[in-house]
Amino acid sequence: MSFLFPFALFGLLAIPALIIIYILRNKYKEETAPSTYIWEMAAKLLKRKNPLSRFEHLLALIVQCLAIAVFSIALAHPVFTLEGQADDIVFILDSSSSMGMVHEEKTRFEKGIELIKEKVDGAVNGSTFTLILAEKEPRLVCQNIDDVSRFEMYLDNLGTPSKNATKIADSVALAQNLFSEGKANLCYLATDQNCGESVLTNIEWLDCSDDEENYSISDLSYKFNEAKTSISFSLALTSYASDKDLNVTFYYNGQSIGKKIFHCDKGVTLGFVTDNLPTGGYPIESVKAVIEETDGLMDDNTFTVYANTQQVNTKALIVSSAPTYLKAIFDALKIQYDVMSPASYSLRPNYDIYVYDSYKPNKLPEIGATMFFGLKNSVEGSGFLVSNEVIPDESTTLAWTNNEDSNLYKTLTRGIGMNRDILLKQYMQYSLVNNFTTVLTANKRPAVFVGRSDFETREVVFNFDLHNSNLPLLYDFVPLMRNLVDYCKPKLLTKFDYEVGDSVVVNIADEISQILVERPNGEKEPLTFAKGQEQYLYETRFIGEHTLHVTYQDGNTKIVNFFAHMSKPETVPQPMAQAKFTLALTDNTKKGDGILDNILPIIIAAAAFFAADWILYTHEQY
Numbered sequence: 001m002s003f004l005f006p007f008a009l010f011g012l013l014a015i016p017a018l019i020i021i022y023i024l025r026n027k028y029k030e031e032t033a034p035s036t037y038i039w040e041m042a043a044k045l046l047k048r049k050n051p052l053s054r055f056e057h058l059l060a061l062i063v064q065c066l067a068i069a070v071f072s073i074a075l076a077h078p079v080f081t082l083e084g085q086a087d088d089i090v091f092i093l094d095s096s097s098s099m100g101m102v103h104e105e106k107t108r109f110e111k112g113i114e115l116i117k118e119k120v121d122g123a124v125n126g127s128t129f130t131l132i133l134a135e136k137e138p139r140l141v142c143q144n145i146d147d148v149s150r151f152e153m154y155l156d157n158l159g160t161p162s163k164n165a166t167k168i169a170d171s172v173a174l175a176q177n178l179f180s181e182g183k184a185n186l187c188y189l190a191t192d193q194n195c196g197e198s199v200l201t202n203i204e205w206l207d208c209s210d211d212e213e214n215y216s217i218s219d220l221s222y223k224f225n226e227a228k229t230s231i232s233f234s235l236a237l238t239s240y241a242s243d244k245d246l247n248v249t250f251y252y253n254g255q256s257i258g259k260k261i262f263h264c265d266k267g268v269t270l271g272f273v274t275d276n277l278p279t280g281g282y283p284i285e286s287v288k289a290v291i292e293e294t295d296g297l298m299d300d301n302t303f304t305v306y307a308n309t310q311q312v313n314t315k316a317l318i319v320s321s322a323p324t325y326l327k328a329i330f331d332a333l334k335i336q337y338d339v340m341s342p343a344s345y346s347l348r349p350n351y352d353i354y355v356y357d358s359y360k361p362n363k364l365p366e367i368g369a370t371m372f373f374g375l376k377n378s379v380e381g382s383g384f385l386v387s388n389e390v391i392p393d394e395s396t397t398l399a400w401t402n403n404e405d406s407n408l409y410k411t412l413t414r415g416i417g418m419n420r421d422i423l424l425k426q427y428m429q430y431s432l433v434n435n436f437t438t439v440l441t442a443n444k445r446p447a448v449f450v451g452r453s454d455f456e457t458r459e460v461v462f463n464f465d466l467h468n469s470n471l472p473l474l475y476d477f478v479p480l481m482r483n484l485v486d487y488c489k490p491k492l493l494t495k496f497d498y499e500v501g502d503s504v505v506v507n508i509a510d511e512i513s514q515i516l517v518e519r520p521n522g523e524k525e526p527l528t529f530a531k532g533q534e535q536y537l538y539e540t541r542f543i544g545e546h547t548l549h550v551t552y553q554d555g556n557t558k559i560v561n562f563f564a565h566m567s568k569p570e571t572v573p574q575p576m577a578q579a580k581f582t583l584a585l586t587d588n589t590k591k592g593d594g595i596l597d598n599i600l601p602i603i604i605a606a607a608a609f610f611a612a613d614w615i616l617y618t619h620e621q622y
Helices: 006-024 034-049 053-076 108-121 148-156 168-180 324-332 407-412 477-488 600-621
Strands: 078-086 088-094 128-134 139-145 186-191 204-207 215-224 230-239 244-252 255-264 270-273 286-291 302-306 315-319 336-340 353-357 369-373 384-390 427-432 436-442 445-452 458-462 497-499 503-507 512-518 524-526 535-539 544-552 557-565 592-596
Touching: 006 053, 088 108, 088 168, 108 148, 108 186, 108 204, 128 148, 128 168, 139 148, 168 186, 215 244, 215 286, 215 302, 230 244, 230 255, 230 286, 255 270, 302 557, 315 324, 324 336, 324 477, 369 477, 407 436, 407 477, 407 503, 407 535, 427 445, 458 477
Parallel strands: 088 128, 088 186, 186 204, 315 336, 315 353, 353 369, 369 458, 497 557
Antiparallel strands: 078 592, 128 139, 215 230, 230 270, 244 255, 244 286, 286 302, 384 427, 436 445, 445 458, 503 535, 512 524, 512 544, 544 557
16 A cells, blocks of 8 residues: 555644643533532433443544544545556557548547547556557557546547558557557457457457448549540449449539439449530540538548649750750650750750750859760769760660669659660769769669759759660650650649548749648648759648649749549448457566555545544533
């Protein structure tokens, strides 16, 4: 036993003080008046018949001492340890999108919180509580909290369920670590997934599911007729709880162009194709399909597809004495260009890309990107140095760096097969001063790389003349050059359809000064990027249509949209066969010590002693 407030035990010092008062109290002598003599004699006779009369003062002293002792102990708040009676409990709360389904004005997520609170309120005093939120990555919200009120505060501040795909298995693995470390011995899983006894091992299921209706659109595509005056749609629909005829409205560039009814069988995802619907002949910007029926989870009732209709007008200046390959590829990419010979070159403004083919300019342009092919002398401010020329006995084969950790590398190699050998018969060796992203290497040295000059302008560098390689004759040359041109004059987005939780790659052109992301709920979030930053990764956390508001240094603005839809596995709880969760018990998995700190019985005992003392006092007086 221990005390929360041991200083209260100093109240026991009142007991000897009370004894001293009883010893030193005044001894008065009773005198009998003649008029009251008969009554005094009657009282004495009655006292002789009461056997407790001679012990009244002693009993009063004992009762008062006990009362003081009980009150002192009660104020000290004794705590009794109950060995092996408490649990260290881990709660795993599913935060998947399906937990946002609404039933009787309450989400499954809120129901899970209520079920957890019931278990907490019923736990033995002295138990500890740990909360793991099953999100895209498991989040340890709090650990080993022994205060019920504090733990419930964490629960109340969780907000709404995540819109990301979740892996409960990862959260169970985190709970397993706590079991193995001896920090937990009991686990509850609050989820709407169907978890029977055969699914869970050493885990108790808190069922958050209900039988509400739920419909979803999990895919949408379109096809024009030859004249592009009408459009047909292909879509995937599911009704999870019942057979249902679903009304779907289709939109073209935000305008309704028709409504169709589709019959869905319970729990089966079906594909449908519509008849041609009129477009009015307008260029496509977006198409959308919306289920008109209301259900428990509205997030998956809309699907939007944005067309990649960004028009980036790129103008290039080619400085070359043999521009055949460069002219051919720029013609194929529909890039406007001018050609100048090295002898007549002078730096001219208003070009997006300056291409120097085996030519060293005296000065780099301060505005606009540069491309170097086979540069034989260093250029001040370029961020790399020319070392020497290499003429191998046999052709050198270039190698892709396969830098999968770099999003920029993935962007630069998008659409490239990488299945044909790229051969060089002559090239230059460069030493890199600035930070560059290497795409191809020659004998483990950078051959094709991109980065920034000292002026923070974009650079694309080939360490060889195209005439000394078979690259222009390969299919991969076209997508590679397209990606490199897009790097020099980037499109803001190259993809417009995402699953919630995906990272949107936002390309940051040099002339952009500000980007705001408008979420589906209307809130706006600025993207913070540094000067010279190539890309920004924006993680989608909300389902629906997003808008990028772009401001350029010249004051012009631009709007680009993208859509984040719900992952299909998140629209409905997983089948039982796909959800098997096990916690292995170890030697460290033991129950904790409980606590008995209820002072109510002590207070009742103290009140009883005072009542007894009062009875003795009144008996003595009356």
